[in-house]
Amino acid sequence: MSSRSLFLAVLLREFKISLTQKTDIATIFFFFLIVASLFPFAVGPDTGSLRTVGPGVVWVAALLSSLLALHRMFEGDFIDGSLEQFLLSGEPLVLIVVSKIFAHWLFTTLPIVILSPFVGMQFGISSEASWIMALTLLIGTPVLSLIGSVGAALTLGVRSGAALTALLILPLYIPVLIFGVGGTVAALQGVETTGHFSILLAFLCLSLALCPLATSAALKIALE
Amino acid sequence: MRFWKYSTPQNFYPAAKKIAAVFFVLALCFGIPGLYIGFFVAPTDHQQGEAYRIIFIHVPAAWMSMFIYVVMAFWAAVGLILNTRLSSMLAQALAPTGALMTFLALWTGAFWGRPTWGTWWVWDARLTSELVLLFLYVGFIALRASIEDPRRADKASAILAIVGVVNVPIIYFSVKWWNTLHQGASVSLTKAPSMASDMLLGMLLMALSFWMYSIAVSMLRVRKIIRDRERNSGWLNN
Numbered sequence: 001m002s003s004r005s006l007f008l009a010v011l012l013r014e015f016k017i018s019l020t021q022k023t024d025i026a027t028i029f030f031f032f033l034i035v036a037s038l039f040p041f042a043v044g045p046d047t048g049s050l051r052t053v054g055p056g057v058v059w060v061a062a063l064l065s066s067l068l069a070l071h072r073m074f075e076g077d078f079i080d081g082s083l084e085q086f087l088l089s090g091e092p093l094v095l096i097v098v099s100k101i102f103a104h105w106l107f108t109t110l111p112i113v114i115l116s117p118f119v120g121m122q123f124g125i126s127s128e129a130s131w132i133m134a135l136t137l138l139i140g141t142p143v144l145s146l147i148g149s150v151g152a153a154l155t156l157g158v159r160s161g162a163a164l165t166a167l168l169i170l171p172l173y174i175p176v177l178i179f180g181v182g183g184t185v186a187a188l189q190g191v192e193t194t195g196h197f198s199i200l201l202a203f204l205c206l207s208l209a210l211c212p213l214a215t216s217a218a219l220k221i222a223l224e
Numbered sequence: 225m226r227f228w229k230y231s232t233p234q235n236f237y238p239a240a241k242k243i244a245a246v247f248f249v250l251a252l253c254f255g256i257p258g259l260y261i262g263f264f265v266a267p268t269d270h271q272q273g274e275a276y277r278i279i280f281i282h283v284p285a286a287w288m289s290m291f292i293y294v295v296m297a298f299w300a301a302v303g304l305i306l307n308t309r310l311s312s313m314l315a316q317a318l319a320p321t322g323a324l325m326t327f328l329a330l331w332t333g334a335f336w337g338r339p340t341w342g343t344w345w346v347w348d349a350r351l352t353s354e355l356v357l358l359f360l361y362v363g364f365i366a367l368r369a370s371i372e373d374p375r376r377a378d379k380a381s382a383i384l385a386i387v388g389v390v391n392v393p394i395i396y397f398s399v400k401w402w403n404t405l406h407q408g409a410s411v412s413l414t415k416a417p418s419m420a421s422d423m424l425l426g427m428l429l430m431a432l433s434f435w436m437y438s439i440a441v442s443m444l445r446v447r448k449i450i451r452d453r454e455r456n457s458g459w460l461n462n
Contacts, residue, residue, distance in 0.1 A: 150387055154380050159370045167366055168384060171359040172391050175398035182402065203394075210390065214383055221379045 006091055007099045014103030017076070025108055028069045032112045035061040036119050047124040054123030055133055055184035061119075062112050062137055063173055066144045069108040070152045070169070071162055073100060074219065078156050084223055093216040097149065101212065105145040113137045125188060132187035139200045140180040146204075146211040147172050153218035176203055233310055233450045234459050240443040240450075247440035251433045258429030266422040275339040278332050279423075284431040286329035286350075288438055289357060290392075292322035296364070297389040300382035310446075312378035313453070315385065316368060317445035321438050323361035329354055349403040353396045360388045374453055 001009070018025060039057045043049050077083040086096050116137050120130035151169035155161040183196030230236045262280035269276040296318040303312030333351060334344045345351065364381055371377035454460055 150383070154367060154384060155370075158367075164366055164370055167359070168363040171356045171363065171395070172387070174356060175391075175394050178398045178402045214387055218380060218383050221376055221383070224376060 001091060003092075003095055006095055010096050010099035011103050014100060014107070018103075018107040021072075024072060025111070028065050028108050029111050029115070031068055032061050032065040032115070033119070035064055036122075040123075051124040051188070054120060054125045055129075055181045055188070057123065058116055058119055058133060059137070059140075059177055059181050059184075062109070062116065062141060063144060063177060065112055066109050066141055066148060067166055067169065067173075069104065070145075070148045070165055072108070073104045073149055073152045074156055075152075075161075078222065083219065087220065087223055093219065094212045097212045097215050097219070098208075101145050101149045101215070102142075104149075105142050109141045109145060113141055120184075125184075129184060129187040132193060133184040136180040136183040136196065136200060139197065139204055140176045143176050143200070143203045143207045144173060146207040147176075149215040150211055150218060153215045153222060156219070156222040176200070179203070231308055231310055233313065233454055236310055237447060237450050237460075240447050244440045244443035244447075247436045247443065251436035251440060253433075254429045254436060255433035258426055258433050261422055261426035262430065266426050272340055275336060278336045280426055280430045282329060282332040282336060283427055284434040285325045285332065286354065287431055288434045289322060289325035289329050289354065291435075292318050292325060292438060293357060293360070293385075293392065294389060296322055297385040300378075300385040303378055304382035304386075309375075309378070309453075312382065313446050313449045314442065315382065316378070316449055317442040318438075319361060319365050319368070320445065321441055323358065323365065325434070325438070326354060326358040326361055330358065347403065349396075349400040352399045352403065356395050356399070357392070360392070364388070 036057055039053060040050060043053055074083060077086070087093060113134055117127070117130035117134045120133050121127060125133065148165070148169050151165040154168065155165045158164060179196050179199045183193045183200065186193045186196060230239055258280065262277055266277070266280075268274055296315045299311045299318065300315035302308065303310075303315060330351070333354070337346065338344050364384055367384055368377045368381045371380055451460065
């Protein structure tokens with residue numbers, strides 16, 4: 001099987017599975033909305049303070065939703081044995097992993113990215129800065145999914161897996177969070193944002209090159 | 225001498241006891257003069273008074289916390305690549321000491337910060353990175369603890385340690401950048417004041433002492449790990 005058709009076949013499979021799990025995906029989407037909506041109650045409805053915390057809140061909410069969705073990435077396949085079949089198929093596991101991570105991002109996180117500018121505007125962030133925030137999320141959230149895939153694979157079939165994944169992965173999310181929020185804040189202050197985007201793209205390249213390798217190694221360990 | 229002989233737990237077990245004893249003695253040899261210089265010889269700092277003396281614990285602990293993480297990741301990687309059990313056991317034995325050093329660095333840092341900066345905690349780049357390092361250690365220990373099969377735990381935690389080691393510099397520089405952006409002039413630790421040679425000597429002795437202590441205590445811990453894992457293999461009871 002050529003690399004491209006393998007990639008697309010896994011993607012199509014993930015899409016079909018996602019269609020049967022629509023409520024799961026909707027839950028993650030509404031989780032994002034609810035977490036973001038909690039903050040005005042916590043810091044008060046004053047527009048000034050909401051605008052200050054806005055970019056951080058939207059980013060943290062997106063980050064937590066991405067984390068919440070991580071267990072979906074491999075757990076189903078691990079339990080029903082498909083993961084073992086992937087490994088036995090002789091096709092490169094790394095490519096299957098990349099496809100699965102991409103599918104996971106596409107179906108659980110992309111809807112959040114699309115919604116994020118509107119949530120940003122709720123926090124009093126100007127529409128222009130809100131779009132830039134959506135752009136930082138568009139580049140940053142795939143990095144989160146890539147890093148997260150390592151944690152999801154390492155904790156397969158492990159006691160209290162979800163909490164453990166959070167513990168392993170959240171510290172590694174910090175750089176992405178810093179530059180994602182930094183880019184948005186720079187846009188709010190009318191400062192040049194190119195540097196933030198360059199660094200976010202660098203993170204994306206680096207994690208795209210390294211994380212799938214670590215994830216496939218971890219999956220092989222889990223299946224031993 | 226056949227060095228590789230010691231790469232099996234069975235041969236390393238008795239050797240670890242001797243190594244531990246030697247390095248405990250060394251830790252005392254460096255630690256006692258280090259503390260004496262730190263508390264009695266080194267001059268009082270004209271800005272910070274006596275409070276600065278906590279750096280004789282704080283700085284060695286901070287150095288060791290970072291160093292041990294790298295060593296731990298190294299042994300974990302060796303265990304993963306060469307499939308040697310003892311390397312993974314060493315990594316496992318180093319983790320709690322590393323976490324302890326990180327915690328000590330944070331705790332003594334808070335004690336130093338209260339009289340000097342007037343606050344227990346600031347979101348300074350170094351403090352924040354050290355906190356993240358503590359999380360990385362805790363993650364490593366927690367992942368190990370939650371996997372039943374020790375060999376699978378070895379390999380999974382090795383991957384985590386390698387991922388961590390790649391990330392540590394990225395995290396450090398991100399945090400540093402974030403910190404300079406947000407609180408320009410609140411506290412600056414970067415320009416180190418010229419240090420009296422007694423202070424430097426005391427600190428180096430203490431650092432050596434911490435280093436020797438870490439080796440000694442990891443050797444004792446590796447012995448316990450070997451006892452746990454090899455309890456059914458027979459040679460232990462002879």
